[in-house]
Amino acid sequence: MDSPPLSLETTKKELRDLYRHLWRIRHMEMAINRLYLQRKVRGFCHLSIGQEAVAVGIEHGISRDDKLITAYRCHGNVLMRGAAPREVIGEVLGRREGVARGKGGSVHMYYKNFYGGNGIVGAQVPIGAGLAFAQQYLNTKDVTISLYGDGAANQGQVFEAFNMAKLWNLPVIFGCENNMFGMGTSAARSSASVEYFKRGQYIPGLKIDAMNVLAVLAAVKYGKEYVLSNGPLVYEFACYRYFGHSVSDPGTTYRTRDDIQAVRKMQDPINNFHAQLSSWGIADEEELKKIEKDEKAMIEQEVVEAEKMPFPDVSPRILFEDSYVRGSEPLYVRGRTPEETFYFE
Numbered sequence: 046m047d048s049p050p051l052s053l054e055t056t057k058k059e060l061r062d063l064y065r066h067l068w069r070i071r072h073m074e075m076a077i078n079r080l081y082l083q084r085k086v087r088g089f090c091h092l093s094i095g096q097e098a099v100a101v102g103i104e105h106g107i108s109r110d111d112k113l114i115t116a117y118r119c120h121g122n123v124l125m126r127g128a129a130p131r132e133v134i135g136e137v138l139g140r141r142e143g144v145a146r147g148k149g150g151s152v153h154m155y156y157k158n159f160y161g162g163n164g165i166v167g168a169q170v171p172i173g174a175g176l177a178f179a180q181q182y183l184n185t186k187d188v189t190i191s192l193y194g195d196g197a198a199n200q201g202q203v204f205e206a207f208n209m210a211k212l213w214n215l216p217v218i219f220g221c222e223n224n225m226f227g228m229g230t231s232a233a234r235s236s237a238s239v240e241y242f243k244r245g246q247y248i249p250g251l252k253i254d255a256m257n258v259l260a261v262l263a264a265v266k267y268g269k270e271y272v273l274s275n276g277p278l279v280y281e282f283a284c285y286r287y288f289g290h291s292v293s294d295p296g297t298t299y300r301t302r303d304d305i306q307a308v309r310k311m312q313d314p315i316n317n318f319h320a321q322l323s324s325w326g327i328a329d330e331e332e333l334k335k336i337e338k339d340e341k342a343m344i345e346q347e348v349v350e351a352e353k354m355p356f357p358d359v360s361p362r363i364l365f366e367d368s369y370v371r372g373s374e375p376l377y378v379r380g381r382t383p384e385e386t387f388y389f390e
Contacts, residue, residue: 049251049263049264049267049268050263050267052263053259053262053263053266055259055262057327059105060322060325060327061322061327061328061336062105063101063102063105063258063259063262064315064318064319064322064328064333064336065336065340066097066101066104066105066125067097067098067101067258067314067315067318068315068336068337068340069124069130069340069343069344070093070097070100070101070120070121070124071094071097071315072341072344073120073124073133073134073344073347074092074093074094074120074121075094076134076344076347076348077092077120077134077137077151078090078092078288078292080137080138080348081292082292085138085352086137086292087139088150088151089150089151089152089164089291090137090150090291090292091117091151091290091291091292092118092120092286092288092292093118093120093121093286094286094287094288095224095284095286095287095288095308095309095313095314096222096224096255096284096285096286097121097258097315098255098256098257098258098261098284098314098318099192099220099222099255099261099282099284100121100122100124100125101125101258101261102255102259102260102261102264102265103122103125103190103220103261103265104122104125104126105265106261106262106263106265106269107188107190107265107269108187109126109127109157109158110158110185110187111158111187111188111189111190112158112160112173112176112177112180112187112189112190113126113158113160113189113190113192114159114160114161114163114169114172114176114189114190114191115161115162115163115169115191115192115193116162116163116164116166116169116192116193116194116197117151117152117153117162117163117164118194118222118286119152119154119161119162120133120137120151120154122159122162122192123144123155123156123159123162126156126157126158126159127156127157128144128156130343130344130347130351131347131348131350131351131354132144132351133154134347134348135147135351135354136149136150136151136154137150137151138351138352138354139356140351140354140355140356141354141355141356141357141358142354142355143351143354145162146357147354147356147357148357148367149162152164160172160173160176166194166197166200167193167197167198167200167202167203168202169191169192170193170197170200170202170203170206170219171202171205171206171209172191173189173190173191173206173219174189174191174206174210174215174217176189176217177189177191177210177216177217177277178209180215180216181213181215181216186273187216188216188218188268188269188272188273189216189217189218190217190218190220191206191217191218191219192220192221192222193219194221194222194223194224194227195221195223195224195225195226195227195232195235195236195239195241196228196230196235197221198221198223198236198241198244199235199236203219203244204244206219207219207244207245207246207248207277210248210276210277211245211247211248211276211277213276214275214276214277215272215276215277216272216273216276216277217272217277217278218265218268218269218272218277218278218279218280219245219248219277219278219279219280220279220280220282221242221279221280221281221282222255222282222284223239223241223281223282223283223284224285224286225285225286226286226290226299226300227290228290228294229290229294229298229299231300240252240281241279241281242280242281243279244279245277245278245279248276248277248278248279249278250278250279250280250281251264251268251278251279251280251281252280252281252283253280253281253282253283254283255282255283255284255314256283256284256285256312256313256314256317257314257318258314258318259318259321261282264280268280285308287305287308319333
């Protein structure tokens with residue numbers, strides 16, 4: 046495997062867009078956290094504050110025709126796939142106009158060429174291999190990014206997916222988002238080896254500084270070209286989450302507040318990128334501050350619009366609307382399709 050280039054060709058516009066999108070995700074996630082604390086969001090809620098560069102760098106390195114699948118920490122990913130912030134926030138609030146019609150909540154989100162948001166740990170990885178198999182079979186010349194966490198990296202189905210992907214040389218990048226902690230447990234306490242990019246054995250791997258949005262972008266652009274010709278890659282996106290595993294987890298029982306603050310001070314993906322853009326003369330302090338303020342104001346307005354969305358109508362029609370019967374199968378199947386008596390006004 047040839048080493049990826051150590052330089053990246055980009056534009057001033059793309060650099061500003063990267064900065065804008067980093068702030069868009071962070072402000073949206075902070076708004077969702079506030080809604081949770083106000084008890085307007087119920088159930089599970091997993092935030093990606095601190096990990097924004099992964100979602101932003103990936104999306105800028107692929108096209109809308111490429112496919113992406115990930116685990117339950119997915120708000121930033123679906124936003125970058127093209128969903129409006131109000132659609133993501135509305136879904137977390139359980140509203141009918143959310144990206145999954147208010148049925149999936151924080152965990153299960155879907156959009157065009159975005160296949161979740163999946164709640165079962167590691168289950169999205171073989172599905173990602175299946176998406177790549179379809180791309181190869183149809184000769185679409187597109188790729189799949191299949192993301193999972195360091196906790197899911199120890200799941201058996203992940204290794205089964207690796208085997209099939211390499212056996213058929215599928216166009217897929219398996220990306221481990223190593224944010225250093227699983228559900229209250231550090232990676233070192235749960236994994237015999239924390240070098241996740243080496244887990245593919247017979248699949249080449251790269252470790253990427255995923256607190257650097259340009260490193261993620263460069264790696265993904267390179268990886269897309271590679272897997273189309275040579276088959277799968279295993280990437281380790283080394284990142285850090287500032288909040289707990291979920292909003293109900295304070296995140297400070299297995300690490301100290303000083304640890305978190307040290308990462309925020311030295312490695313924050315937005316602050317460091319801010320400093321780079323300023324030193325390169327891409328934008329001055331006033332321009333960068335305006336981008337942040339504009340994104341924050343936009344997200345606040347999107348929250349207002351999301352809270353206006355109606356809740357799903359609780360009826361048999363809504364319950365069964367995403368169940369399908371095709372071909373010559375019986376019209377009514379007990380336990381899968383609604384009985385005719387359900388249709389009443």
